Amino acid sequence: xxxxxxxxPFGRFFRDYGMIFVLLLLCVLFSLLTLAEQHPTGxxxxxxxxxxxxxxxxxxxxxVIVTRDTVEDHAFAEAIQAELSERGAIVRASVSGSPADARxxxxxxxxxxxxxxxxxxxDVTSRWTIYEQFEGLxxxxxxxxxxxTWPNFLKMSNLLGVxxxxxxxxxxxxxxxxxxxxxxxxxxxxSLVALASVAGALLIRDFGGxxxxxxxxxxxxxxxxxxxxxxAGAFTGAMITTFxxxxxxxxxxxxxMASGLAFRLxxxxxxxxxxxxxxxxxxxxxxxxxxxxxxxxxxxxxxHIVMTRMSFGRYLYAIGGNEEAARLSGVPVKRILLIVxxxxxxxxxxxxxxxxxxxxxxDPKFGLMYELEVIAAVVVGGTSLLGGSGKILGTxxxxxxxxxxxxxxxxxxxxxxNQKIVLGAVLLTAVLIDTLKRRRA
Amino acid sequence: MTQAAAGRETPLLQMQGIDKSxxxxxxxxxxxxxxxxxxxxxxxxxxxxxxxxxxxxxxxxHQPDRGSxxxxxxxxxxxxxxxAIRAGIGIIYQxxxxxxxxxxxENIFLGRERTTAGFIRRRDERRRAxxxxxxxxxxxxxDAPCGSxxxxxxxxxxxxKALSQEVRIIVMDEPSATLTPAEVTCxxxxxxxxxAQGIGVIYISHRLDEIFxxxxxxxxxxxxxxVGTVPxxxxxxxxxxxxxxxxxxENEFPKHRHPIGDTRLQVTDxxxxxxxxxxxxxxxxxxxxxxxxLVGSGRTEAARLIxxxxxxxxxxxxxxxxxxxxxxPRDAIxxxxxxxxxxxxxxxxxxxxxxxxxxxxxxxxxxTVAGFIREEEEAQAFTSxxxxxxxxxxHQEQAARNLSGGNQQKVVLAKWLQRNAEVIIFDEPTRGxxxxxxxxxxxLINDLAKAGKAIIMISSxxxxxxxxxxxxLVMHEGRKVGMVDDPATATQxxxxxxxxx
Numbered sequence: 001x002x003x004x005x006x007x008x009p010f011g012r013f014f015r016d017y018g019m020i021f022v023l024l025l026l027c028v029l030f031s032l033l034t035l036a037e038q039h040p041t042g043x044x045x046x047x048x049x050x051x052x053x054x055x056x057x058x059x060x061x062x063x064v065i066v067t068r069d070t071v072e073d074h075a076f077a078e079a080i081q082a083e084l085s086e087r088g089a090i091v092r093a094s095v096s097g098s099p100a101d102a103r104x105x106x107x108x109x110x111x112x113x114x115x116x117x118x119x120x121x122x123d124v125t126s127r128w129t130i131y132e133q134f135e136g137l138x139x140x141x142x143x144x145x146x147x148x149t150w151p152n153f154l155k156m157s158n159l160l161g162v163x164x165x166x167x168x169x170x171x172x173x174x175x176x177x178x179x180x181x182x183x184x185x186x187x188x189x190x191s192l193v194a195l196a197s198v199a200g201a202l203l204i205r206d207f208g209g210x211x212x213x214x215x216x217x218x219x220x221x222x223x224x225x226x227x228x229x230x231x232a233g234a235f236t237g238a239m240i241t242t243f244x245x246x247x248x249x250x251x252x253x254x255x256x257m258a259s260g261l262a263f264r265l266x267x268x269x270x271x272x273x274x275x276x277x278x279x280x281x282x283x284x285x286x287x288x289x290x291x292x293x294x295x296x297x298x299x300x301x302x303x304h305i306v307m308t309r310m311s312f313g314r315y316l317y318a319i320g321g322n323e324e325a326a327r328l329s330g331v332p333v334k335r336i337l338l339i340v341x342x343x344x345x346x347x348x349x350x351x352x353x354x355x356x357x358x359x360x361x362x363d364p365k366f367g368l369m370y371e372l373e374v375i376a377a378v379v380v381g382g383t384s385l386l387g388g389s390g391k392i393l394g395t396x397x398x399x400x401x402x403x404x405x406x407x408x409x410x411x412x413x414x415x416x417x418n419q420k421i422v423l424g425a426v427l428l429t430a431v432l433i434d435t436l437k438r439r440r441a
Numbered sequence: 442m443t444q445a446a447a448g449r450e451t452p453l454l455q456m457q458g459i460d461k462s463x464x465x466x467x468x469x470x471x472x473x474x475x476x477x478x479x480x481x482x483x484x485x486x487x488x489x490x491x492x493x494x495x496x497x498x499x500x501x502x503h504q505p506d507r508g509s510x511x512x513x514x515x516x517x518x519x520x521x522x523x524x525a526i527r528a529g530i531g532i533i534y535q536x537x538x539x540x541x542x543x544x545x546x547e548n549i550f551l552g553r554e555r556t557t558a559g560f561i562r563r564r565d566e567r568r569r570a571x572x573x574x575x576x577x578x579x580x581x582x583x584d585a586p587c588g589s590x591x592x593x594x595x596x597x598x599x600x601x602k603a604l605s606q607e608v609r610i611i612v613m614d615e616p617s618a619t620l621t622p623a624e625v626t627c628x629x630x631x632x633x634x635x636x637a638q639g640i641g642v643i644y645i646s647h648r649l650d651e652i653f654x655x656x657x658x659x660x661x662x663x664x665x666x667x668v669g670t671v672p673x674x675x676x677x678x679x680x681x682x683x684x685x686x687x688x689x690x691e692n693e694f695p696k697h698r699h700p701i702g703d704t705r706l707q708v709t710d711x712x713x714x715x716x717x718x719x720x721x722x723x724x725x726x727x728x729x730x731x732x733x734x735l736v737g738s739g740r741t742e743a744a745r746l747i748x749x750x751x752x753x754x755x756x757x758x759x760x761x762x763x764x765x766x767x768x769x770p771r772d773a774i775x776x777x778x779x780x781x782x783x784x785x786x787x788x789x790x791x792x793x794x795x796x797x798x799x800x801x802x803x804x805x806x807x808x809t810v811a812g813f814i815r816e817e818e819e820a821q822a823f824t825s826x827x828x829x830x831x832x833x834x835x836h837q838e839q840a841a842r843n844l845s846g847g848n849q850q851k852v853v854l855a856k857w858l859q860r861n862a863e864v865i866i867f868d869e870p871t872r873g874x875x876x877x878x879x880x881x882x883x884x885l886i887n888d889l890a891k892a893g894k895a896i897i898m899i900s901s902x903x904x905x906x907x908x909x910x911x912x913x914l915v916m917h918e919g920r921k922v923g924m925v926d927d928p929a930t931a932t933q934x935x936x937x938x939x940x941x942x
Binding site: 309310311312314315317318321322324325326327328329330331332388389 | 748750769770771774775780782787788789790791792793794798799801802803805806809812813814856
């Protein structure tokens, strides 16, 4: 009697992480929808242009570089200039500005009687019409970086942006997944984000010497922010376990209290001007990846191991599956629930600190509606609100599905109002799939 | 009267050649079933034999792949529960379909309210409900919320509901499972009344003595196939079991007597509110202490106190002379006491988890190093129990939900055996378990006793209590009202006399 219960490794993977195919499908879809002509910029593009000029015109050619006055274009222009000089070409002039500036400079060069064999430009400056006013300058002489077709969605900068924006939600969603697996819910995480950002920022501003805070002080700020939220989580857990109050109500109350406390502490105002060293946590990079993304990866790896390999994880599933049976099997139900709400609080606090660091401020208005974003990620990731089932990595996938849909809709210029409708529909579909799966089982 | 009538009358219900397959399972093959007016037909079979599926086909919850259903000679097709009711079939499932917050009469007319311009004619409905209860001949508090009624009263509300739908056929799925003996007697009176009114009753039960009391004919199915339909007069208990199991079972209660040793568990003056009062008893090495009494006599409550599932107000518990401090199940488990709960599905197992994970739950400290579970050790330990207890599972990752009652019970037992429990409390160990597996569980209880464990076996089934215990404790209203030292000479009547106080 062979039942389709996903016992084969592939079947199990599909059952647990089937959502990953949805994520891949979305990536393919948005890649196709955002295919566009890509015009390289920056240093590499500059070298390539210089190379092309030397090959075309030979060394000793006279070149004018025409760019706009932007950071990217400056890098581009400098790279061309350096490369050309090295290869023996002569840079007659380098303009960075408006078409009028370019016209003036070219006239000056020509007026000096110097020859212009090539104009190094990018895709924007090459389309200016000023060149036609000069005799002896033809379109063929304008050299631009080679363009190619590539999806905007798949550009490294975009993908890193998506990951960076998702990181905070995803970190908080770890705790939320654990809570939901025990058949609970934590509505307070959004407010705890605000509370942690305010508490951390205040501590660093008032006691850490403001702009010159030391690293030790910075760590203390982080610990204080997430520690305070861990305490709030522990309080929530204690109320739920000691008095058997419904998690929904207790965390709703905590949501209000934490938010109120954040406004109280900050007098309702943002706390800006945090020291630059604080920016490292949320805004820094390591090996090309933003620090929040690193933090997310590490925390997910740890959480995955805890949930699959440790008795704590097993107990969470047992409590969510049947709390009474778990208790009668000797599972320390109260202790585990207390810990899980503490973890959820602490991770929300950590999320708040990362956010404060990224935005260089603490603000009681941070984290608004985060609880819903996070719950959505958990549910889309395949964790059932009824408890007892779900996977930590599923949540990561869920968080990315939501992030990719948002990003894709932005890139394809979907109306923000419609975006909300789409996200609502996605959530509904996820719950529907979960329910249908359950019914079939 | 029914026997003679069977030849001439048109059958009330005739199911012919019913076939039903689910993906991977051929649940029913060529089942025939005939029910005459005014007859009680007992439907027998082990768990998983297909009784429930057959009932669901009749009730419109499943569609048969092949076969026909005739009601009073006319072919009907039943595609939904509403079709079934229209065809005159009322089914009373084990889990009642009553809204706890609504009164008896509101439940009876739920979904079929008698209304005028959208307003419920309350007085009319109430009067009609009262008539139904009069017809059944039982008093039920008609205005109280159903959640506050006893199980027996709720069952009567279900019967009244079926009657209000003018059904001719009533199917009862294990109606006596949660009733006290007195309530069962009352239920049988009701069934006899229904029979006199020409209603046909299909009666499903694992309790064979009941079948002899109430049934006219017995239909047995095994592994989804018909074994036969026999008038009750031609059957013996042994023959019935043989038909169900497919082999002969020599002795229904294979009690082995071992030498009884010193006192192991000593309970003194245990109490909690009104539920358990001044309860003292001891269980000795190698002894099976049977505990019986009516539902609500405090049997289960006492077990929960010993296990720490509830907090005791008074009392001391010692094991092998050492006083124990038990505040929660963890403490009890740590001391070597375990409880196999009455309700495996809601208290014994996490149904969505695999059997291996269920097995491991109380044993994780043993399999864990620095918080990490060593799954190979866990799986190995479980394998040895699977073999020893002959638990039938396709693989260890099977969800506990998909096992039969008997195998579920064995998984629960395996997890406690791994803990090396010294005191094992069985609360209704064979409820809802088929005859074959029951036998296995009795053998296991024997083995445990032989190994020197102290065993408490709570049961409402008096034959089981008499057949398996070394001594019998009888409870009434939370107190000990009797201790039978020699079950071999005791009778059911004797126990019953004690149990009613």
